[in-house]
Amino acid sequence: YCTFGCMPRPGRSALDHLQVHLWMVRLEASEDNFARSLGWLSNDEVTRAKRFYFDRHRHAFVLGRAALRALLANYLGRAPAEVAFVYGPQGKPALAPTPQNDTCPLRFNVSNSGNLAAYAFTIGCEIGVDVEQHRELHDSENIAHRFFSPEETAELLELPAAEKNTAFFNCWARKEAYIKAIGGGLSIALDSFQVTLRPGAAARMVSIAGSHEAARRWTLHEFTPAPDCAGAIAYPDELRSLHAGPILSVDELLGDVISK
Numbered sequence: 001y002c003t004f005g006c007m008p009r010p011g012r013s014a015l016d017h018l019q020v021h022l023w024m025v026r027l028e029a030s031e032d033n034f035a036r037s038l039g040w041l042s043n044d045e046v047t048r049a050k051r052f053y054f055d056r057h058r059h060a061f062v063l064g065r066a067a068l069r070a071l072l073a074n075y076l077g078r079a080p081a082e083v084a085f086v087y088g089p090q091g092k093p094a095l096a097p098t099p100q101n102d103t104c105p106l107r108f109n110v111s112n113s114g115n116l117a118a119y120a121f122t123i124g125c126e127i128g129v130d131v132e133q134h135r136e137l138h139d140s141e142n143i144a145h146r147f148f149s150p151e152e153t154a155e156l157l158e159l160p161a162a163e164k165n166t167a168f169f170n171c172w173a174r175k176e177a178y179i180k181a182i183g184g185g186l187s188i189a190l191d192s193f194q195v196t197l198r199p200g201a202a203a204r205m206v207s208i209a210g211s212h213e214a215a216r217r218w219t220l221h222e223f224t225p226a227p228d229c230a231g232a233i234a235y236p237d238e239l240r241s242l243h244a245g246p247i248l249s250v251d252e253l254l255g256d257v258i259s260k
Contacts, residue, residue, distance in 0.1 A: 020242045021120070021122070022118065022243065025116075025247070027067070028115065029130070033179065038062050045062075084096035089185075092180065093108075104126060106121065109128045111177055116229070116247075129177055129233050130180060130231065132173045133226075133229050134165055134169050140156075141157065144171075152195070155198060156171070166230070193208040208225070218236055220232060221233040226248040
């Protein structure tokens with residue numbers, strides 16, 4: 001379990017294969033830093049940004065990509081504009097191979113909810129992260145019956161009314177983190193695996209395709225980035241130590257990381 005502020009604001013970050021680093025960034029920036037961020041994006045990212053109808057969505061996309069580039073630049077020791085991506089069949093980003101990083105073991109994943117973005121980094125294994133802001137759902141039980149495993153749905157329905165909303169978003173964030181770790185997207189049925197969801201219980205994979213042994217090969221972390229918000233990280237390895245910094249704005253991120 002993780003709350004924020006347990007690791008100091010870093011300069012150049014070091015990451016080893018026994019660690020997971022989690023960064024939370026509010027997608028807010030000055031006009032100067034927005035322009036700076038836009039200048040780092042690739043041509044295809046600029047094209048994607050122009051497709052957004054609302055300015056707030058376009059700004060969030062640009063700042064989110066710039067924050068990712070800034071953080072990767074921090075780990076790789078290069079300029080943010082030099083960071084390039086390739087994408088898996090379901091759209092999961094990875095570092096583009098170059099003569100310098102053809103075998104780079106750094107892995108990362110990104111999630112955002114509203115203007116809050118989460119970035120998870122580790123070495124040597126795939127990783128997924130998801131953030132879900134709690135909101136009132138009048139049909140949560142119907143959604144659970146449709147997408148959750150029968151065991152998850154039964155556990156959700158047994159909970160007191162005051163815990164159901166938190167449990168629902170715990171479950172959703174953990175499932176999304178797992179799916180994003182394997183890069184499966186919509187090809188993975190949400191009811192094909194089971195996670196814990198009860199508030200106060202440890203985040204854990206329970207079974208995958210009915211196999212408890214397969215689930216034991218995975219680690220789930222939960223984190224609480226803000227009140228009424230669920231977060232989860234998933235990766236296929238034994239427990240690694242999770243290090244999380246304070247929530248930063250893009251302005252703070254660029255000042256704290258890139259300037260050092």
